[in-house]
Amino acid sequence: MLRTLLYPRTLSAGVLVATFAMMSFAVIGLRSVYVLPISLTANWVLRTTQLRSSEKYIVATRRSLLLFAAAPVWFISALLALSYRPLSQAVAHLVILALLGLILADLNLIGFYKVLFTCSYLPGKSNIQFSFWVFILVFVPLTLLGTIRELHALSHPLQYACMVAGLAVVAAGLSALNHYHSRSAVLYFEELPEEVLTTLRLMSFTASAPATNGSPLKDQN
Numbered sequence: 658m659l660r661t662l663l664y665p666r667t668l669s670a671g672v673l674v675a676t677f678a679m680m681s682f683a684v685i686g687l688r689s690v691y692v693l694p695i696s697l698t699a700n701w702v703l704r705t706t707q708l709r710s711s712e713k714y715i716v717a718t719r720r721s722l723l724l725f726a727a728a729p730v731w732f733i734s735a736l737l738a739l740s741y742r743p744l745s746q747a748v749a750h751l752v753i754l755a756l757l758g759l760i761l762a763d764l765n766l767i768g769f770y771k772v773l774f775t776c777s778y779l780p781g782k783s784n785i786q787f788s789f790w791v792f793i794l795v796f797v798p799l800t801l802l803g804t805i806r807e808l809h810a811l812s813h814p815l816q817y818a819c820m821v822a823g824l825a826v827v828a829a830g831l832s833a834l835n836h837y838h839s840r841s842a843v844l845y846f847e848e849l850p851e852e853v854l855t856t857l858r859l860m861s862f863t864a865s866a867p868a869t870n871g872s873p874l875k876d877q878n
Contacts, residue, residue, distance in 0.1 A: 665742040668811070672741065673750060673804045676734045680727065680758050681796070687726040688765040691718070695774040700846050703772050707844070711770065715839040718773060719766055727758030746811045753807060756824040763831035770842045777847050 734754055738747035810816040 665740055668741040668743070668746050668750070670804050670808050672737075673807060674800060676730070676737075676750070676754055677757065677800050677804065679734070680730045680754060681761060681800075683726040683730045684722065684758065684761040684765060687722060688769075691722075691769075691773050692771070692776065692778060693774060694776065694778045697775060697777060700775050700777070703775055703844075704846060711842045711844045712836075712839040714772055714844060715766070715770060715835070715842060718769065718771075719762060719835070721773070722762045722766065723758065727755075727762055731755055731758060749811055749817060750807065752821060753824065756821070756828050759828040760824065760831060763828070763835050766835055767831075768838075770839075770844055772844060772846070775846060 731751065731754060735751055738744075738751060741747045807820065810820050
C-alpha cells in the first residue's frame with residue numbers, strides 16, 4: 658500500500674469498469690440472496706406480530722442492501738482511489754460510484770415487498786439463461802459506454818456536472834417511487850404460482866351455432 662502511494666498510477670478505464678462491476682455484482686447478488694428461505698420458520702411469527710407498517714420493513718430492507726452491499730464496495734474503491742492520480746478525478750469517480758449504488762439498490766427493490774429470508778421460495782422463477790444473455794448483451798455494453806463517457810467527463814467539468822446531476826435525478830426519482838409505493842404495500846410471505854384458468858368456451862360455441870326461428874320445415878314435395 659505504501660508503495661502504491663509513493664508511485665501513484667493514472668486513473669484508467671479499466672479501473673472504472675472494475676469498480677462498476679464490483680458495485681453491480683454486490684448489489685444484485687445480495688438482492689438475489691434475500692429471497693432464499695433461510696429463516697422460513699419465522700414466517701408465522703412475523704405474520705402474527707407485525708407491529709409496524711409495511712413501509713418500515715421496506716425501508717429497512719433498502720438500508721440493509723446499501724449497508725451490506727453498496728457501502729463496502731464504495732469504501733474499498735475509496736481506499737484503492739488513493740493510489741491513482743489525479744486525486745481529484747478519483748474522488749469525482751467515487752461520487753458517480755455512490756450514485757450508481759443508490760440507483761441499483763432502488764432498481765432491485767421495485768416491487769420487493771418481503772421480509773428478508775422469511776418468504777417461501779418457488780423454484781423455476783429465475784431464468785439463468787435469460788439473465789446471462791441480458792448481462793452479455795445489455796450490461797456489458799452499457800458499462801463500457803458509461804466508462805468512456807465518464808472518463809471523458811472527468812476532464813471536462815461541465816460534462817461531469819451534467820452527468821452527476823442526471824444520475825442524482827434518477828436516484829432521487831427511483832427512491833421517491835419506491836417510497837410512494839411502500840406506503841400502500843402489503844407484505845407477502847408466500848411465493849405462489851400464477852393461476853391458470855381453463856375455460857370450456859361455451860359462450861363462443863353458442864354464438865357460433867346456427868340460429869333457428871322455431872318455424873317448422875316446409876315440405877318440398
